[in-house]
Amino acid sequence: INIVLVEGVRTPFLLSGTIYNDFMAHDLARAALLGLLNKTSLPKDAVDYIVYGTVIQEVKTSNVAREAALGAGISEKIPAHTVTMACISANQAITTAVGLIAAGQCDVVVAGGVETMSDMPIRHSRKMRKTMLTLNKAKTLSQRLTLLSKIRLGYLTPELPALTEFSTNETMGHSADRLTAAFGVSRREQDEFAFRSHSLAKKAQDAGLLSDVLSVNVPGKGIVSKDNGIRPSSMEQLEKLKPVFIKPHGTITPASSSFLTDGASAVLLMSEEKALAMGYKPKAYLRDFVFVSQDPKDQLLLGPSYATPEVLEKSGITLDDIDVFEFHEGQILANLKAMDSDWFAQTCMGRKSKVGVLPIEKLNLWGGSLSLGHPFGATGARLVTAAVNRLKKEGGQYALVAACAAGGQVVFDL
């Protein structure tokens, strides 16, 4: 079965704590879903299945896909589920959809992702939760009072959702700074790349190339139709920034790391037969994908280096055949160096020689996660849509999408 991408959309990606401040995750997901249905004029009962990816889950809407679907007026008879795989959650949603179609389970699937960092579930401490749960079971007043009297001030310290790896207790930023050091990525190179990302994003935005961005009406605040994190500045300004994770000698600054972002994305996938039967003109074929995983401490963000050669070999094409590269901009420079290193290929990847030099002139030409933002759960679908739109615009044949995530990673070949 040929699986095709009919359309992809996303809400504008906004800095957390700005206009989406009052939205819950399912609100954003609903906006993306509705936008997709409206853009494609897809009848609400034509969808067979909905899959969404998200990272930090709102406990009230743990199956955020289902809540968004119901809110978007999609028939309650259509099942939906939510997946999570750190920063490649949306990629996981898309590949899940591909699997459902390939297995003949469904013909039409909406896959997407959502993240809001404006509102995060902050919990009571474990001790406090335990006391409160026991309190529920206490029968008499004196039992309750005894329990309450055991509460100490320390119990009230809240627990914030962690952006740390559970297994290593290291924050992503810290790990990334170590990774750049391991590959000898200089501060200058990172600043230059950040500058490039913002400049390209700005250009694409001004030229109207970011056609996947929807207009979203935010109650009480108005209509948003542009990403608000794109800030082209000068190298001089970037040089002045101080490192954020490893102080004072680290190399990653606020400019060379993604800001906290809110946003949602969605893609419409169908079997080719169904798409044609419904009168759609598919934008691209989804050919192949792989997931890989490595040591969560020292190779946390190196997924693309491992996955790129694997998926190319699987599809029988080479790096030179690819016209469009859309890579998640999380430690992309370290990945580029890794792919260009014989030592790394031989020692860590078990390959005879290096993967090769990735042509930077084909990479992320419309900006990337550094400039557009990175709502964890939603980025994967943005990458795929951007790759597809660039293929059409630039007239290429193959696109490669890669992203790194905590522990796992994915590559598409379009």
Add this chain to the structure above:
Amino acid sequence: RRAQFRKFGCFCVNFSRTHVNYEVKEDVAVIRINDPNSKVNTLSAQMESELTQVMNEIWANDAVKSAVLISTKPSCFIAGADINMIQACKSAEEVTKLSQEGQMMFDRIEKSPKPIVAAINGSCLGGGLEFAIACQYRVATKSKKTVLGTPEVMLGLLPGAGGTQRLPKLVGLPSALDMMLTGRNIRADKAKKMGLVHQLVDPLGPGLKSPEERTIEYLEEVAIGFAKGILSKKIPLTKEKSLMQSELQDYVMGIEFVRKQIYNTVNKRVMKQTKGLYPAPLKIIESVQTGIEQGPEAGYLFESQNFGKLAMTSESNALIGLYHGQVACKKNHFGTPQKEVKTLAILGAGLMGAGIAQVTIDKGIRTVLKDTTEEGLNRGQQQIYKGLDDKTKKKSITSFERDNTLSNLIAQLDYQNFDKVDMVIEAVFEDLHIKHQVLKEVEAVIAPDCIFATNTSALPIKDIAAASKRPDKVIGMHYFSPVDKMQLLEIITTDKTSKDTTASAVAVGLKQGKVIIVVGDGPGFYTTRCLAPMLAEAVRVLQEGVDPKKLDSLTTGFGFPVGTATLADEVGIDVAAHVAEDLGKAFGTRFGGGNVEMLKAMVEKGFKGRKSGVGCYLYKEGTKNKEVNPGFQEILGSFKMTPSAAVSSDADVQYRLVSRFVNEAVLCLQEGILSSPVEGDVGAVFGLGFPPCLGGPFRFVDTFGADKLVQKMKRYEEVYGNHFTPCQLLLDHAKDSSKKFHK
């Protein structure tokens, strides 16, 4: 043009130096140290002289504005002074001179007009730390291998190159005393908190080079950055004192009265712990005190003079001997085993079995723990979990590492998959019939090349192996309780045990982190056999009316870490009775003295020692003060013996206990149970708590004098008979004072 010059301005200077080199990067001199002949860097004569040369060149070179000091070894900055260099000295004056040379060198480093940044990766100990704290700035990697400390006290010495003077200024009086008196290793993150280092650098994973190589390179890059930052005044040299606590501490420490109180308290604590048997800790306190109260000149002088004096003490000699012995017993002298043990099975999930499992699973070896009952198995698993969880609470491992480690443990009640096991260690009840039964059961299910090790404290291995179809694969592995704390492993080979089996057992023991002695077979092997006569003597002493508390204070006063009565309770009165009876049968009246029946009477009453809550003492949870068990005193009453006044002074009681221990140890060497005095000393100290300040039974004979010991024993022999008959080897040494066990 100038820029070009700078680009190529990195010139390497390398004449005929082998240990220290330097390279000038822009205006920073990078000094790299590496002893080509050793795994670790030590401050040997060669190293010191090359360092001095290099420093002189750097100070004379106008193109150099600052320096970085770094080791190119992957896990060692400088591990300390060269012990052999100190040991080669013949007099205190010679050692004092060494100390003064070190002091002078570090004084010049401290006063260097060009800032020096010490870039530390791996062990930074003793003289290495003294060097580092003389530098203007310290950057350390957060690697697990990076440890800082002043272990001199463990060798009976004091930090003799300015450590007692600089450390209090750097980390404050209490922390400095704590470091120098315990000699413990401090991890990098703790060192940062204490103010021992200024900055931390994260170890790197694989990138374009190996992690080790790149981490050192990165450390160097970062250190160069700091060196430049110090010159440009962007990096302050003063300690960050934002914490109220440290300001408060500084204020309090400024009061003479408070300091006096501290010296007194610490002195008292040291006296209580060492019973005055170890001179080094007291001299450390005194040296610190002299420096603070009388000024640096007096302080440095005191330090160097006492460093010299301490180096000549028998205690230091004993401790250094033990250090060398420990290093020797951490090597496999039997070659590489044909097959690596990847899966280990342990039979019996008791205290021992579970303890052995705990020290195995964290080395990545799959470990099957088998017991016969669900309760037993559960108890063992709980013990292992608690052992690991305690480490998590102390933050020496993460909860993830704990869980990951536990995933290597397979608990089961049957022999499922025993055909895939490489080695079995049985730790079932000490009864020959049960051991035979287990051996047969196991041999029926294991692969032909699987090794069968038996953990027993007294049963001869050949008796156990008698039931085996393949005695070449049978070996004894005697662990000491608690296994995760006690360092010693006594491996026992029979005539039939193959060399490969031995190599394999030693390899497993080393992986478990043990210090290993390999001894011949016989009742009680080496350790239990030495302990038995001493315990027999202790029972007699008690029967003669010495109070258990008195007995304890006499033995701890001699340097044993645990008193003999308490030790008996810890070992278990039932075990002691069992061993005494078995060895009594094997060795005859020589092992007599106290009445075994008294131990049996205790067991009958349920006074089995600590594990049953009553033994010689009463044990109550939550309190450390223990009372003598009145029931035990009643039993003592019915076994009363009359002491002989001629041999019952406090000192005589001490020597009666120790001489029987020592004589038996020497006899073990004479009979070939032991292959060397070194192993005898290591086994006695690490397994049985023989006083470390005496260095072990053999070192004790050398220092005390075999003739003096024999004289004492002859006096006791007149009263008690053959219990005190010196063995031939001891007599030989007594006759010829030039005969020494240690060269």
